[in-house]
Amino acid sequence: MTEFVIFLSTLTIDHSKKVALVTGSGRGIGKAIATTFARAGADIVVVDMDLPSAERTAKEISAMGRKAVAYQVDVSRRDDVEEITKRAIAEFGHVDILVNNAGTIVRKPMLEFTDDDWNRVLNVNLMGTYYFCRAVGKHMVAQKFGRIVNIGSIMGAFALPPRASYCASKGGIIMLTKELATEWAEHGITANAVSPGWIETELTEKFFAVAENRKFLFERIPLKRFGQPSDIANFVVFITSDLAQYVTGQSFFVDGGWITQ
Numbered sequence: 627m628t629e630f631v632i633f634l635s636t637l638t639i640d641h642s643k644k645v646a647l648v649t650g651s652g653r654g655i656g657k658a659i660a661t662t663f664a665r666a667g668a669d670i671v672v673v674d675m676d677l678p679s680a681e682r683t684a685k686e687i688s689a690m691g692r693k694a695v696a697y698q699v700d701v702s703r704r705d706d707v708e709e710i711t712k713r714a715i716a717e718f719g720h721v722d723i724l725v726n727n728a729g730t731i732v733r734k735p736m737l738e739f740t741d742d743d744w745n746r747v748l749n750v751n752l753m754g755t756y757y758f759c760r761a762v763g764k765h766m767v768a769q770k771f772g773r774i775v776n777i778g779s780i781m782g783a784f785a786l787p788p789r790a791s792y793c794a795s796k797g798g799i800i801m802l803t804k805e806l807a808t809e810w811a812e813h814g815i816t817a818n819a820v821s822p823g824w825i826e827t828e829l830t831e832k833f834f835a836v837a838e839n840r841k842f843l844f845e846r847i848p849l850k851r852f853g854q855p856s857d858i859a860n861f862v863v864f865i866t867s868d869l870a871q872y873v874t875g876q877s878f879f880v881d882g883g884w885i886t887q
Contacts, residue, residue, distance in 0.1 A: 650728030652679025701754030807875030823881025
């Protein structure tokens, strides 16, 4: 028992000498993931549609003593993704960790969707994840190492109208992750999906502000609290560490127990 306690005390998460590329890291969950990686020793490629937000995150990371570069990217544009990936590799020399966090949502009944509504959500959430997995994956296959985390959602497995395109995109992300884990395992790459539950961020602030919404959600969360960006960030940093190097192809629900109901 003494030996086991000593072993546990030596376990640390160390991402020193690693480079993590995190999409949608200008604010919210993405920013929490990027800054938590930096505190674990990683240098960060900050990617966001909103350049000022990305630059603020990069500045905060630089103040920690880590290297950070901010890029403005629309993840739904294949050529932009490939160009930024090349620039990031040229700047840092390598990318070891990819976190596909950028996403969007349209809330309206299915019969009110336009093609533009549907395509925008699928192009950002699913195609954006695919584009970055392919672009960064080529580099990871060549270097024989990589850690990929794709941010899904509880709505990738649990339908909650009116969010048809969002549910479809997140379900696709989960299955894409499983396929990549199988296909790229021989190259030293792991791929896992992390699916958040109800997390308090700037994007959910208005929704949570409605008392009826809060009551509906809160009653269905066994842990009886909403999640924080740090809840997701801490798990992502763990699942990409050496402590989890035998874990791949999994879909983890970080949701306070919502999915069990």
